[in-house]
Amino acid sequence: MQVNNINLINFRNYENLSLDFSPNINMIIGQNGQGKTNIVEAVHFLSFAKSFRTNKDKEVINFEGNTSYIKSIVTNEADENKIDIKISKDSKKAINVDNIPISKISDLMGIINVVVFSPEDTKIVSDSPIYRRNFMDKEISQIRPVYYNLLLDYNKTLNNKNTLLKSQNIDMIMLDIYDEQLADIMEKIITYRDTFIKTISEIAKETHYIISSKKENLIIEYKSNLKSSIKSDILSELKDARADDIRHTVSTKGIHKDDIMLKIGDIDIRKYGSQGQKKTATISLKLSEIELIHNMKKEYPIVILDDIFSELDITRRMMLIEKLYNIQTFITTTEKIDINRDIKYFEVKDRNVY
Ligand SMILES: Nc1ncnc2c1ncn2[C@@H]1O[C@H](COP(=O)(O)OP(=O)(O)OP(=O)(O)O)[C@@H](O)[C@H]1O
The missing domain is CATH 1.20.1050.90 (RecF/RecN/SMC, N-terminal domain)
Known part of the structure; x- marks a missing residue:
């Protein structure tokens, strides 16, 4: 399973951001509060239609806007799907899969699976x-x-x-x-x-x-x-x-x-x-x-390691990387970490990603 790309409009601190992801490791690097978790939060939305850090959908709408959009192409063994999620201040959340509206969130679940590791897990x-x-x-x-x-x-x-x-x-x-x-x-x-x-x-x-x-x-x-x-x-x-x-x-x-x-x-x-x-x-x-x-x-799910990787000792870090071989993985971290793997780096700074 993998998220091929994502387009965020008025999502958290991003007005309009488009990213292409690697099927292997995606390392999102930046200082505190730059918007690293915001990116993986959007990835999580594609699986559960909700955040992993708040139950209040409307919190993700950009402070200046009224409507957030998450648009993405995802693939699993069976198919490639276009997922569009719209979160508005004054209407219900709308989800389209391949341009067809879905009425139940359970119809979205399972297209892609996501497992998040975060400091909250303990x-x-x-x-x-x-x-x-x-x-x-x-x-x-x-x-x-x-x-x-x-x-x-x-x-x-x-x-x-x-x-x-x-x-x-x-x-x-x-x-x-x-x-x-x-x-x-x-x-x-x-x-x-x-x-x-x-x-x-x-x-x-x-x-x-x-x-x-x-x-x-x-x-x-x-x-x-x-x-x-x-x-x-x-x-x-x-x-x-x-x-x-x-x-x-x-x-x-x-x-x-x-x-x-x-x-x-x-x-x-x-x-x-x-x-x-x-x-x-x-x-x-x-x-x-x-x-x-x-x-x-x-099929393996997509894995998100939010803010935990740099906290792990070297043994746990290596063990985790071994386990995540051939799994699309998103790692957020404040500093670049060298791992002997094929990594795509994203640097987040001032609401932009380089
Ligand atoms: N709805 C919103 N509209 C605009 N900006 C927002 C919104 N929600 C959060 N932010 C901004 O997003 C930033 C936080 O993003 P995020 O949580 O992704 O940071 P981070 O890079 O993961 O930081 P850390 O390393 O501290 O975990 C803050 O600057 C915050 O003000």
């Missing part, structure tokens, strides 16, 4: 469960776009249920209907999450073992908030939680409370891991994502 290992759920959700959506639609349905129904729980006179029949719908969606989501964690844990275990110099066994387990993955059982768990839901005026049970357990041997690294163990586990997880996508799609 939060997956050390911060609250929401970061681990986001990691699962993003990765499963990439390989199974239908999962993304299930999540949208779940969140919509959950919001409706929560609104109902906050009302003065709760309509119990309506509450039953929402629980029925939620149980139905949860059965599917739990199955996807369980399969994903089983698959990625196998790959991550092997990867982590190698990058920890054969010292550590990484164990990853899915910790569902529900005891069962069968709809009828889920429904009875929701019924059992009803009194709590009403008391707290919010849904207390469900996949929105799921977590992932990360252990090295018997030790829960989420709580007790050293900085080094957390860093290595994060890299293992991310590298496993790349392998998982390759296993599923028989």
Whole structure:
């Protein structure tokens, strides 16, 4: 998979920027705050129709403008596609693939896959469960776009249920209907999450073992908030939680409370891991994502290393570069780094790229 070129209009600090990318390593160099991440953020939009650093699309619109455009030609094994994304201050985001408007973001997902390594990633290992759920959700959506639609349905129904729980006179029949719908969606989501964690844990275990110099066994387990993955059982768990839901005026049970357990041997690294163990586990997880996508799609995703490369020690740096052989990679860095590879350099300065 690769992004051949990109044209950014009124995107972040770029009024009109066109770049042709290398299918190998693209190194984007510049001082802090020049606009390096803005370029890779636009690449990420081509896969997910959103940024990897904000949920607010409108933030990417140039301060002086009303509408941002990202235009690109991308290729995968099967095809070459033209992707156009328009983000406006006063209308919905519009996405065209080969000049045809698409109505669901899931129709964009999977044309190209993107894996981002960023300094924020360590939060997956050390911060609250929401970061681990986001990691699962993003990765499963990439390989199974239908999962993304299930999540949208779940969140919509959950919001409706929560609104109902906050009302003065709760309509119990309506509450039953929402629980029925939620149980139905949860059965599917739990199955996807369980399969994903089983698959990625196998790959991550092997990867982590190698990058920890054969010292550590990484164990990853899915910790569902529900005891069962069968709809009828889920429904009875929701019924059992009803009194709590009403008391707290919010849904207390469900996949929105799921977590992932990360252990090295018997030790829960989420709580007790050293900085080094957390860093290595994060890299293992991310590298496993790349392998998982390759296993599923028989093609490597595009990889973005945003602001992390210069932070890595030489061993991790070389190991990463080895792994990224033949994968289109974008590296943002404040200084030129010499690697024994075919690299295309882009120098970012004063809202221009040279
Ligand atoms: N919507 C916007 N309109 C115009 N300029 C913006 C917008 N959003 C961000 N910027 C500008 O983009 C620049 C930051 O870009 P970016 O985050 O890509 O920097 P960077 O080169 O990756 O820096 P660092 O090395 O510090 O991470 C800042 O100058 C900021 O003011």
